[in-house]
Amino acid sequence: MYTQSGELVIISGVKIKLRPKFLKSMQLRIVVLLSLFAIVSSVLLKGLVLKNSEQRSVQTRTADIQNQCTILCNQLVSSNYLADTQSEVVNAELTQLSNIYNGRVVVINDEFRIIKDTYNLQEGKTIVSEEVVKCFKGKQITNYDAKSRYIEVATPIVNPESMQVAGMMLVSVSTDTIRDSVMVLRGKADIAQATIIIIFIILAVFIGMLLVRPLKRMTRSIDEMTEGYGENxxxxxxxxxxxxxxxxxxxxxxxxxxxxxxxxxxxxxxxxxxxxxxxxxxxxxxxxxxxxxxxxxxxxxxxxxxxxxxxxxxxxxxxxxxxxxxxKRGANLNIKSENINELVERILKRLRPLAATRNIELVFESFRTVSAEVDEVKLSLAVTNLVENAVKYNKEDGWVHVALNADHKYFYLKVADSGIGIPKEETEHIFERFYRVDKSHSREIGGTGLGLAIARNAVVMHRGAIKVYSEPGEGTTFTVRIPLTYISQ
Ligand SMILES: Nc1ncnc2c1ncn2[C@@H]1O[C@H](COP(=O)(O)OP(=O)(O)O)[C@@H](O)[C@H]1O
Ligand SMILES: [Mg+2]
Structure with missing residues (x-):
């Protein structure tokens, strides 16, 4: 499991530092990974090749000895060597076999007695071992002892007439020469391995550079753009x-x-x-x-x-x-559950005197009691601006209708007036800061051009939406939709 920094891994309670700081660089990571890959795969490959070649050498050597033994055993039978070990020709051949393979040749008769030992160590002694017993059943047995490094071949000497096993020949040969040639091979493999690893590291550095170069170029370009020069x-x-x-x-x-x-x-x-x-x-x-x-x-x-x-x-x-x-993004909203009907009533009460100066009728239509989670101050700012506009940009003896409704998710506030209206092409701009349709008229009325920008920001902060529909000369309607429960970011 990674910790937050991504640098530690915990396996059954043991903390292992997995990604040291220097591996934060992509280029270094590529080099290290590729090099590790090269080292691991070359070590595996080398081991496999060396083991295989050693095995093959042992196999061929064993097969050679088996052949020689079979030939010699036939000769032992034909010269009746088991009865009389004085045959010089056969003895010379046995010595030659022993010399060629740098090994020991032992001939055993049917009483398990050693009648010939090219090392002259155990002549005359009796030998009973598992191999000897098996061999006397007529089977040729080979055995490779990798630890002590020798090959053992036990060949039965069979009388061709009676088909009886009359004795056996035991040859044990050292595999030191095989080992020596494997060592030579190992030396060569080491050089090849080192070369491959070096080539891989150079390749990895190159690939890393190639991969990272566009990223470095990007960083440089972005730096230049931030500084204000370079490409756009x-x-x-x-x-x-x-x-x-x-x-x-x-x-x-x-x-x-x-x-x-x-x-x-x-x-x-x-x-x-x-x-x-x-x-x-x-x-x-x-x-x-x-x-x-x-x-x-x-x-x-x-x-x-x-x-x-x-x-x-x-x-x-x-x-x-x-x-x-x-x-300000995420400005402090002071969200509380508010009765929206009362909130609107309070605003209308405050604006009634202004409406009265031009004999404008201010009506509140409330379809149900709405309570919602809002910031009272900021929402009031928005509603005040909308109703104030409806009064200010109205005709003498006009009307302003404010309607409040809700469903299970939102409440809807509608501010409609019988005023001067807004030309189609202007409606998309009226929410911009300082934007006023008729600058001189608006100024005369005392507008700053900020009211609708404030209203829209306040509504958006509540994750709501505000829209305008207007017909020049007939009137304007603003609709506001706000979620009943406040949705935090
Ligand atoms: N109810 C409305 N009827 C007609 N025009 C309106 C209405 N509300 C806003 N406007 C137009 O949109 C402009 C921007 O409104 P607002 O941001 O509140 O600024 P102001 O301070 O001028 O009222 C106003 O100057 C006016 O031209
Ligand atoms: Mg205004």
Whole structure:
């Protein structure tokens, strides 16, 4: 099981460091893996080849000896050697066999007595062993002792007339020469193995470099893009994977550029909006200063205008602060279960005086009692802006209908008015910050162009949706849909 760092593995309680820090590099990992592969496979291969060649040598040697023994045994019978061991020809042949294979030849008669031993060690002695007994049953027996390194061949001497086993010949031959040639082979194999491993390591370094190179190029390009120079987009098509990363990165980059542009536009708009009331204030103050003898009435009038501009400046700053608070991702929402009917009633009560100034009818249609998990302050901000707009962009003696409904999942708020409406092509922009359809009219009414941006942000923070339907000259309807239970990210 890997721990979070991915570097430890725990097998039955024993901690083993599996991925040391230096293996974090892809290139190194490729080199280490390929080298390990080369070492393991070459060791296995070498072992297999050496073992096989040793086995084959032993097999051929054994077969050779078997042949020689069979031939010699026939000769022993024909020269009646078992009865008389004085035959010089046969003795010479036995000695020759012993010399060729650097081994010992023993001839045993049917009384299990050794009648000839080329090493002259046990002549005259009796020998009874498992092999001897088996051999006397007429079977040729071979045996290879890998530990003590010798081959043993026991051949029965059969009388061709009676078909009886009259004795046996036991040959034991050292395999040291085979071992020596295997050692020579092993030396050569070691050199071959080392060469293969070195070639593999060089190959691995090369492959690693080849694989990692596009990634390094990508990092460099991204660094350059971040610094603000170099290409405008990432083009790394070496592999499908790097192409996919490039494409994904370019999308992100596009999005970043759009965001950056909108941030710049926002800052420009904010400066402009904040400067406008200040410019008016300066003009008012300057013109008063230019008239030292100005009558009190003029002073009072200008001061009233100044106060209005200050109020406007204040409103813009307040709206901006609300917006900034709502703009922050994951801004602190103070979610509580609220009675939405009461929340809307409170807002309408606050706005009734404003509606009354132009004799606008403000109606609340509530289809059921709705309680939902919302941030009361932020949702109120949104609803207030919608109802305020419906009143502000209305006709004399008009109406505003606010309707609240819900199903098992969402509640729906509808704010409809009989106002001036919004032209089709403008509806997609009205939620943008500082966007106003009719700038002079809106300014006259006291708008900042931030209200709908605030409303939309507040709704989106509740994972809701806001939509607008409008017919110029007839009226506008805003619909808001918000989940009854708050869905956290
Ligand atoms: N109910 C409405 N009827 C007509 N026009 C509207 C309505 N609500 C908003 N608008 C238009 O959308 C613009 C943006 O609205 P908003 O963001 O609230 O800014 P403002 O501060 O100007 O009210 C307004 O300037 C107005 O032109
Ligand atoms: Mg508004």
């Amino acid at each position: 987009y990432l083009h790394e098509d070496a592999y499908n994977e790097t192409k996919q990363i490039s494409d994904a990165f370019n999308k992100l980059w596009d999005r970043y550029k759009v965001l950056d542009a909108s941030r710049e536009e926002f800052v420009a708009n904010v400066s402009h909006e904040l400067k406008t009331p200040l410019t008016s204030m300066k003009v008012l103050a300057d013109s008063l200063l230019a008239q030292p003898e100005a009558p009190v009435e003029l002073y009072q009038e200008f001061m009233g205008d100044l106060s209005q501009e200050i109020e406007r400046e204040n409103k813009i700053i307040n709206d901006l602060l609300s917006l900034v608070k709502l703009d």
